[in-house]
Amino acid sequence: MTALKHPQILFASDLADGEVVFLGQAGWERDHARARIARDKEGAGALEAFGKAEIAANRVVDVYLADVEIGADGAPTPLHYREKMRIKGPSVRRDLGKQARGAA
Amino acid sequence: MTAHDPALARPNAPTTTYRYDEFDAAFVKERVAEFREQVRRRLEGSLTEDEFRPFRLMNGLYLQLHAYMLRVAIPYGVLTARQMRRLADIADKYDRGYGHFTTRQNLQYNWPKLVDTPDILEALAEVEMHAIQTSGNCIRNVTADHFSGVAPDEIEDPRPTAEFLRQWSSAHPEFSFLPRKFKIAVTGAAHDRAAIMVHDIGLAIETNEAGETGYKVVVGGGLGRSPFVGKAIRDFVSRADLLAYLEAILRVYNRFGRRDNKYKARIKILVHEKGIDEVRQAVEAEFAAMDRSVFSYDPAEFERIAAFFAPPPYETLTAESEKLRAESVAHPAFGNFVDVNVSPHKVPGYAVVTVSLKPIGGIPGDATSQQMRVLADASERFGFGELRISHEQNVILPHVKQDELFDLWKTLDAAGLATANAGLVSDIISCPGLDYCALATARSIPVAQAISRRFSDLSRQRRIGKLGIKISGCINACGHHHVGAIGILGLEKKGQESYQITLGGDPTFSAAIGEIVGPGVTADQVPDVIEHIVDFYLAERQENETFIQTWRRVGHARFKDVLRREGEDGADI
Ligand code: HEM
Ligand code: SF4
Secondary structure: OOOOEEEEEEEEEOOOOOOEEEEOOOOOOOOOOEEEOOHHHHHHHHHHHHHHHHHHOOEEEEEEEEEEEEEOOOEEEEEOOHHHHOOOOOOOOOOOOOHHOEEE | OOOOHHHHOOOOOOOOOOOOOHHHHHHHHHHHHHHHHHHHHHHHHOOOOOHHHHHHHHHOOOOOOOOEEEEOOOOHHEEEEEHHHHHHHHHHHOOEEEEEEOOOOEEEOOOOHHHHHHHHHHHHHHHOOOOOOOOOHHHHHHHOOOOOOOOOEEEEOHHHHHHHHHHHHHOOHHOOOOOOOOOOEEOOEOOOOOOOOHHOOEEEEEEEEOOOOEEEEEEEEEEOOOOOEEEEEEEEEEEHHHHHHHHHHHHHHHHHOOOOOOOOOOOOOHHHHHHHHHHHHHHHHHHHHOOOHHHHOHHHHHHHHHHHHOOOOOOOOOOOOOOHHHHHHHOHHHHHHHHHHHHEEEEEEEEEEOOOOOOOOOOEEEEEEEEHHHHHHHHEEEEEEEEEOOOOEEEEEEEEHHHHHHHHHHHHHHHHOOOOOOOOOOEEEEEHHOOOOOOOOOOOOOHHHHHHOOOOOHHHHHHHOOOOEEEHHHHHHHHHHHHHEEEEEEEEOOEEEEEEEEEHHHHOOOOOEEOOOOOEHHHHHHHHHHEEEEEEHHHHHHOOOHHHHHHHOOOHHHHHHHHHHHHHHHHHH
C-alpha cells in the first residue's frame, strides 16, 4: 500500500443534468458526505478506474480525484476552495446548488 | 400593467429590429432538430463525450462548476419585448428563475439540464433566437454600441452593419474552424461604447472627405492572457468593400494564425508577432488577388437590412420637457436617476434610459425572470417594445419620452431596477468567476458586491464621478479587467484567492491596458485598496478631471506610492 499525501474522493458531473456527483460505495452520490474515501494510491486507482468505466458507460463526465480531509464525523471535506465550492453551490446564492437542499 | 393593457397597444410595436426571413427561420429550426438528435444519441450512449462536446459547444452549451451553462446570443445586444419575455419564461421553466447578462451581449443560464436543452433551443427559435456561434473557434456574436440609432453623437446606426456581418459570418463554411474564436464589434458614433479597440476586429463607421460612409478597421485587440490594444489596418474601407476586406483579414488569419498553441492562436498574437505592417501587406495582397465579386456589396441588400432598423414613429415633441423638470425637482431620488442613468436622445423630447443591473450588493448582470418581464412590459409601454443589452451588463430602453420618465422610474423602482449608478463606481462589470465558472481561479462576484456595498452612498458615488471597475475571476478576462479604470483580477496564490489590481485601463477610442499596482491582496482587503485609490484621486484631481485623466497626468508612480505607503502601515498590500 502506497500512502497518499491526503485522502481523496472522486468528483464527476452527472451527464443528464450536470449536477456534481461523488463516487460512493454503490454508485454515484449527490451528497459528498457519502463519498467513498481513498486512503492510499491503490484505493485512489480503484476510484479512478471506476470513474473511467462510468465515463465509458456515458453516465458521468469530467471525472477527477480531489484531496480531502476527514472530519470528526468521518465525512470528507475538500482541501481546495474550488472543490469546497462545488460541494455547496455558488457562495453568492445560498438558495441554489446543493446547499439549498441542506446537503452541505 | 399587463401585456394586454391598452396603454401598451402602441401602433406598430417593435419595428426597429431585424426579423428572420424564411431561410433564417428554417436554418435555426434545422439546427435545433439536429441538436435534439445529437443529445438523444449522447444520452443513449452512441456518442461519447469527446464526440459530443463539439456539438454541444456549437450550440452554446458548456459544462460548468455546478451544472451545464447555456449561452444565448443577443445579436448586437438588441432584444424585443417578446424575446425578453421568452427569456424569462425559459428561466422559470428550465432554469432557476434568473439569467446572467454578459459583457458579450449574451445571456447565460446557469442551471439548464442537458436533457432539456433541445426544448430550450426550440423555445428560443420560436422568437428568432439561438445559441449558435456563442462558443467555438468561429466568428462569435457580433457586438455593437448599445445606444445604436438613438445617440446624438452617432454618424450612422451600426446595427445594419452588424446585421450584415452576422449574416455573412453565420455558418460561414471557411471560418467555422478558425485557429481560435473571433470577435467583431462595431460602433457608429463619435464615442466608442462598444470597446472596439479590444476586439479581434473593431469597426468604426466614418465619413471620408468625399462624404462617403465607410469603416475604419482595427485589428488585433483583445484581452485575456496577453492583452493588446488593436491597431488600425486601414483608415477607410468603403462599404462596398467591407465584406471582401474582412474576408481577406480572416483568410490571412486562418492561414497564418498559430494553431500550435491555444494561447497564441488569436489574431492579436499574429499582429503582435508579425507587426501590423506585415499583416496589412498580406491582407491587402489577398484583397487584391481574391475574387471579390462573391462578396460584392449589394446596396439594395444593405438598404433592405437597414430598413429593419428604421426609426420608430416618434412624436414631434419639444426638446426639453417641463414635466420632467418639475418632477425631477419634486422627487430627488428620481432627479438622481435622471442625472445619472438617463442619456440624451437624438430626437427632441426623447431620452435613452440605462437600467442598471447592479443594485447595491447585487450580482452584476443578473436579472430575475420577474425583472425581465417588467423590462419587457416597460419597453412596450415606454419605448416601442425594444431593449438593448450593454457590454457593461446593463439593459437599455432606447426610446423613452421625457414626459414619461417619471412613470417609467416608478415602474422600475418597484422592481428593484432603479439604482441610479450607471457609469459610477458601483456599476461594476464582473464575470461569474469561481461562483459558477469552471476555469476560474478565484471568485469575482463577492468582490464586486463588497465594493458596491462600500460605495453604497450614491451621492458620494456621484461626487467621485464616472469610474469603471471591472473584475475577472481568471486571466481570460471575461470581465474586461484590463480596460477597467480600476481592474481586479482574481488569482490563486498559495492555495488562497488573491486579487491583483490594475489602474488606468480604458475601453474607448483612447484605449489603454491597465497597469499592475502592488502585489496581490486578499478579498477582504480589496474594498480598502479601492477606497484608498479613489481617495487619492479625489485629493489630486483638478476640476472636472476624470479618473483616467488624473491617472495620466499625475503618473503611475504616485498612485503606486499611495498603495506602497498603505502597505507599510500594515495593510499588507
Ligand atoms: C463558460 C463560461 C466561460 C468560459 C469557459 C470562458 C472562456 C473564456 C476564455 C478561455 C477566454 C480567453 C480567450 C482568449 O484570450 O483566447 C475568454 C475571454 C473572454 N470572455 Fe469568456 N468565458 C466564459 C464566460 C464568459 C462570460 C460570462 C463573459 C461575459 C461576462 C465572457 C466574455 C469574455 C470576454 C469579453 C473575453 C475577453 C477576451 C478577449 O476575447 O479578448 N466570457 N473567455
Ligand atoms: S474570466 Fe475566467 S473566471 Fe471569469 S468567466 Fe472568464 S473564464 Fe470564467
